[in-house]
Amino acid sequence: MRCRQASQLISEGFDRTLSRSERRRLRLHLLTCTACRRFRAHLRLLDRLLPVLLAQLRPKRTSVRLPVDARRRIEGALPGTPRKEADA
């Protein structure tokens, strides 16, 4: 396996489960290739950090608090909302 295929598999491995033979060939390549091991380490790091960074970039939602009675009416109108007997 060449670096080009290996990096492709490393990348795809984040989106799908690699087949047994793909994993075996990739593992063999990674044993001998520092560059691809480094590439995989970087992708793993990005995979962990990206959601955190995106969450920080997203504008904060201003929270609006509804009065209790308005909230009850909305919840009561929604289908499948369990009604509490104690409230009735």
Ligand SMILES: [Zn+2]
């Ligand atoms: Zn390689």
